[in-house]
Structures are given as C-alpha cells and as structure tokens.
Amino acid sequence: MSRDAIQEAVHAHFVNRTETPAFIPGETPIPPSGKVIGEAETQAMVAAALDGWLTTGRFNTEFETRLASFVGTRRALTVNSGSSANLVAVSSLFSPQLGAAALRPGDEVITVAAGFPTTVNPILQNGGVPVFIDIQPHTYNIDPAHLDGALSDRTRAVVIAHTLGNPFDLSAITAFCARQNLWLIEDCCDALGARYRIPDTHDVWWPRTPDAADPSLWCRAGDDARERHVGCFGHLATLSFYPAHHITMGEGGAVLVSDPQLAKIAESIRDWGRDCWCAPGCDNTCKKRFGWQLGDLPQGYDHKYTYSNLGYNLKITDMQAACGLAQLNRLEGFVSTRRANFDYLTQRLADCTGLLDLPQPTLHAQPSWFGFPVTLRAEAGLNRVDMLQWLDQHKIGTRLLFAGNLVRQPYFDGRAFRVASTLTQTDRVMNDTFWIGLWPGLTAPMLDYATEQLRTFLGAGW
Ligand SMILES: Cc1ncc(COP(=O)(O)O)c(C=O)c1O
Structure with missing residues (x-):
C-alpha cells in the first residue's frame, strides 16, 4: 500500500466516524481534563511511523523549533514527560560545568508545598534541600511576602510552578532572584500559553548565566521585554504534554532555555550525559x-x-513529536477556549462567593487555565469529601490541587527539607480545595450542569 493510500484510509476512518453522542446530564461523564485530537494528529503520527525513523528525527526538530518560537525562548528540548523536564532543568543547575555557579548537595531551593510532587522531587534527587513557603489564597501561587524570611546562606534557587495555568507574581519573583542572585526555574507544565506583563513601575530582570568572573545571574532588561509568555522569565522552564495538558503527544514534555551554556548542559543530561551533541x-x-x-x-x-554530566536518556519518539506538531496548530484556539470557559464558570458561580472562594488571575497576568479551582469556605459548613462524592455521583470529574501539602505526604517522612513560613493556606488547599474541568472538549451544557450541581450541593439554589 502506498503512503497516499494509507493516508486516504486514515482520512476515511475519520470521515466515517459517528458524531459525538448528545450530552445526557447525570449520565455523560464530564472529565476534569482530556485531549482533543483528530485526523490531523493521526495523519502526522502515521507519517512519522511510515518514515520508520522512530527515535527523535525530522518531526522532533520541527516541533522543538516551533515550540521555542511560540514561547519566545531560543531553545526547546523535548523530553518524555513534564517530570523529566523538571529533572533535566534542576539537574542542569547541579552540573559541575557551571563551575562556581553550580548548586551543590545541601544547597537550598525555595519552593511551595501546594503543588505537584515532581516540581520538587528533582531538588531532593540531586541532594538539594527544598525550603517551603506558603501560597496566596485565590491565585494558589507562591506568596512573595515570605521570600525574604526563607533566605539562608545556602539559598541558591527558586523552583516553582504557575499553578493551574495562573502565572505567579513574576515581577516580585524575578526581582527577588535578581536581588539575591538566585537561579529561577519556572514549571510551566500547566501553563502553556499564559502571558505576563511586568508593570511599568517595576524593573525588568532578564536571566543571565554566570561565569566565574561575573557571578551575576540577572541583568536589567529594556522595556521591550516587558510582556512575554511564561517560560521566558526564568533561566529554565518546563512543559508537560500528558493528555490532560494544553497540548498532548501522549507522554512528553519540554525544557525551555535561552542561554547557550545551559541549553548544552540540559541537552547533555537528557541525552545520557554525553559531551557530544x-x-x-x-x-x-x-x-x-x-x-x-x-x-x-x-x-x-x-x-x-x-560523558561530562550525570545523565539519563529522556528523549521522545518522532511519532510523539508528530502528534505535538499537529497539536501546536490548535494551541491558540485551545488557550482561548480555556479562557472563555474560565470566564463562563466564574460568571455561573459569581454569587456563591460567600460559600466558595473562586480563583483569581494574578495581577498583570493572562492565565492559560488548566482547571477551575475552588475552595470551600468555613461558612459553607460542608465537607469536601461529601462534595466530591456528590459531584462524582453526577458524573462530574474533580481533581485536588495535586499533593495538597507535600510535606504531609507519606514519602516526605525523613526527607531533608525546611519550612520557612506558616503553611496555613497550603493546609487549607489540602483540606478544602478542588478543581473542575474547563478543557476545550467540554461544552456549555456540560459547564452548566457542573455548576448547577455544585450550586445544588452548596444550597445556593439556581
Ligand atoms: C505543575 C506540574 N509539574 C509537573 C508535572 C508532571 O508532568 P508529567 O505528568 O508529564 O510528568 C505536572 C503534571 O501534571 C504538573 O501539574
């Protein structure tokens, strides 16, 4: 069978597919996240399979180039998951190739405990010490008010995520890192497409890689750099392409980096640690x-x-890259649907704020929402487990804010870490927060039904 005939057969498969069945409230599941893929992704994956190259090849090269150009970094390096991306990014800071600027075992990294474990795990895996501070209510992001209190003479870096697609306060964090000469890694796994504008009242700080002679990690940048995609503000940033995320390739992720030395180190760590590129x-x-x-x-x-680094093999296949390339064509549309769904859910729940804390975009940010987080207020007098069970009975999928409070997870027992502020909001998230879906596969009737059931349980009427 020729390539054309195979692609024609794929086309016929999609043309003959029956329409999605109608939404039946209470019967049709409303998943919290999911993928939107179709003929374009399958055609691309088939084309890559027919190449027979299998490992990273022409599709991967094009994907990396287009992804970097979308975000605005010089390089994007694909890896096999968002967790691997964080592992590569953090391990890069521990590379002896950075000389005096490299992190060493025992060095401290400021982060938060309300998040996903593999944002923090690579710090521990490299022998670093995570230092946890609290988050803000409503934005679910790091509270910059606690940063100064977290400093010690071993503080070397800040590694944090843009929670559920809502950028953290990049003005405060980049200024802090510049002032204290710290590395910054942005975990953008849930935030592809989010943007942030440094306000005119603030200096713009641009990450710079140090060398032995000039240990400064940051420089002042011009005004033209004020508004950027998340992923451009830190020395390194990471993405996930697991099906729940903004674009997917099944499993996958990427490290975003602009500095040539860091890019070379990250590539080496991804590719067995080899010196050859x-x-x-x-x-x-x-x-x-x-x-x-x-x-x-x-x-x-x-x-x-x-081999000049302690490396791994974390590469993807060209079939994954091909799927990602097709997804990139839809990214802008996905992001705007997620934003529109966020606005719709906010509007449907606007009068519940006495019972429920609704999410708020960070000031100066345009989030690229991953989910719609809500926190039960004490005034509601309700138990989260009961609420999640109610929603589950009505086929409405929910998720927690991942690990809730990482330091209370079983695997944290006996680990070396420091808590540098109260974790009041983090514990509140652990006890009372959950999120529902807003991904592009959800329709208005689904969002209506989800909010209707939420309101019924809250006793907010309709
Ligand atoms: C903030 C954050 N970082 C990292 C990851 C890990 O990504 P992956 O599942 O691709 O390993 C996730 C997973 O959803 C995440 O939410």
Missing part, C-alpha cells in the same frame, strides 16, 4: 570527533562516548 543518526557534528581530550580519558577518545 550530534542528533540521533549523525556523526562528527563538532568536526573533531577524534580530536578531544576530556577528563582522564586518552587523547582522541571518541567524543560520542565521552
């Missing part, structure tokens, strides 16, 4: 494959098998 299937990109002498290896030892 040849793409799969290529040889001698450096033009001196047998001309290097590194470590205690003999002169001329094959560069392909020379």
Whole structure:
C-alpha cells in the first residue's frame, strides 16, 4: 500500500466516524481534563511511523523549533514527560560545568508545598534541600511576602510552578532572584500559553548565566521585554504534554532555555550525559570527533562516548513529536477556549462567593487555565469529601490541587527539607480545595450542569 493510500484510509476512518453522542446530564461523564485530537494528529503520527525513523528525527526538530518560537525562548528540548523536564532543568543547575555557579548537595531551593510532587522531587534527587513557603489564597501561587524570611546562606534557587495555568507574581519573583542572585526555574507544565506583563513601575530582570568572573545571574532588561509568555522569565522552564495538558503527544514534555551554556548542559543530561551533541543518526557534528581530550580519558577518545554530566536518556519518539506538531496548530484556539470557559464558570458561580472562594488571575497576568479551582469556605459548613462524592455521583470529574501539602505526604517522612513560613493556606488547599474541568472538549451544557450541581450541593439554589 502506498503512503497516499494509507493516508486516504486514515482520512476515511475519520470521515466515517459517528458524531459525538448528545450530552445526557447525570449520565455523560464530564472529565476534569482530556485531549482533543483528530485526523490531523493521526495523519502526522502515521507519517512519522511510515518514515520508520522512530527515535527523535525530522518531526522532533520541527516541533522543538516551533515550540521555542511560540514561547519566545531560543531553545526547546523535548523530553518524555513534564517530570523529566523538571529533572533535566534542576539537574542542569547541579552540573559541575557551571563551575562556581553550580548548586551543590545541601544547597537550598525555595519552593511551595501546594503543588505537584515532581516540581520538587528533582531538588531532593540531586541532594538539594527544598525550603517551603506558603501560597496566596485565590491565585494558589507562591506568596512573595515570605521570600525574604526563607533566605539562608545556602539559598541558591527558586523552583516553582504557575499553578493551574495562573502565572505567579513574576515581577516580585524575578526581582527577588535578581536581588539575591538566585537561579529561577519556572514549571510551566500547566501553563502553556499564559502571558505576563511586568508593570511599568517595576524593573525588568532578564536571566543571565554566570561565569566565574561575573557571578551575576540577572541583568536589567529594556522595556521591550516587558510582556512575554511564561517560560521566558526564568533561566529554565518546563512543559508537560500528558493528555490532560494544553497540548498532548501522549507522554512528553519540554525544557525551555535561552542561554547557550545551559541549553548544552540540559541537552547533555537528557541525552545520557554525553559531551557530544550530534542528533540521533549523525556523526562528527563538532568536526573533531577524534580530536578531544576530556577528563582522564586518552587523547582522541571518541567524543560520542565521552560523558561530562550525570545523565539519563529522556528523549521522545518522532511519532510523539508528530502528534505535538499537529497539536501546536490548535494551541491558540485551545488557550482561548480555556479562557472563555474560565470566564463562563466564574460568571455561573459569581454569587456563591460567600460559600466558595473562586480563583483569581494574578495581577498583570493572562492565565492559560488548566482547571477551575475552588475552595470551600468555613461558612459553607460542608465537607469536601461529601462534595466530591456528590459531584462524582453526577458524573462530574474533580481533581485536588495535586499533593495538597507535600510535606504531609507519606514519602516526605525523613526527607531533608525546611519550612520557612506558616503553611496555613497550603493546609487549607489540602483540606478544602478542588478543581473542575474547563478543557476545550467540554461544552456549555456540560459547564452548566457542573455548576448547577455544585450550586445544588452548596444550597445556593439556581
Ligand atoms: C505543575 C506540574 N509539574 C509537573 C508535572 C508532571 O508532568 P508529567 O505528568 O508529564 O510528568 C505536572 C503534571 O501534571 C504538573 O501539574
């Protein structure tokens, strides 16, 4: 069968598909998250399969280029998950190739406990010490008021996520990192497409990689850099392409980076830790494959098998990249539907604020919402488990804000960490917060029904 005939067969499969069944309230599930894929993604994956290349190849090169250009970083490096992206980003800061600027075991990293475990785990996996501070209500993001109190003489970095697609206070965080000369990693796994504008009243700080002579990690930037996508503000940033996320390739993620030295380190850690940067299937990109002498290896030892970092193999296949490429074409549409659904849910629940805390976008931010978080107020006198069960009985999917309070998770027992503020809001999230879906696969009748059931349980009437 020719390539054309196969692609025609794929087309016929989609043309002949029956329409999505009508939504039946109380019977049709309303998942909190999901993927929207169709013929374009399948055609792209089939094309990649027919290439027979399998590992990262032409689709991956195009995906990395287009993703970096969308976000506004110099490089995007694909990896096999958002967790792997965080592992690569944090491990890069521990690379001895950064010289005096590298983190060392025992160094402290400021973060939050209300979030996803694999934002924080790579700090522990590298021997660093996470230092937890509280979050703000409503935005569910780090509370910058606690930053100064978290400092010690071992503080070296800040690693935090833009919670559920709502950017954290980038003016405060970048200014703090610039002032204290700290590395910043933005976990954008839930926030692809979100933007932030540094207000005119604030200085704009742009990350810079240090060298031994100039240990400054940040420089003042011009006004033209004020508004950017999240992912451009830190030294490194990360994305996830798991099906719940803004775009998907099944499993997948990416590290975003603009500094050439950091990019080289991150690529090396993704690709076994090797010093060589040849793409799969290529040889001698450096033009001196047998001309290097590194470590205690003999002169001329094959560069392909020379390792300068403690690495992994976290690459994706070209089929995944092909799916991601097709999804990139839809990204702007996905983000605006998520925003519109957020506004719709806010409007439907606007008069419940006595019983429920509704989410608020961070000042100066245009979020790219991942979910719609709400927190039960004490005035409601209701139990979250009862509420989640009620929604579950009505086929309305819910999720918690991931780990709630990480330090209370079983695996944190016996770990080296520090808590540098009260975690009052974090505990409140652990006890009373949950989120419902707003992903592009949900329709207005679904959102109506979800809010109707929420209101019924709250006793807010309709
Ligand atoms: C903030 C955050 N970081 C990292 C991850 C991990 O991504 P992945 O599931 O692709 O490993 C997630 C997962 O949803 C997440 O929400």
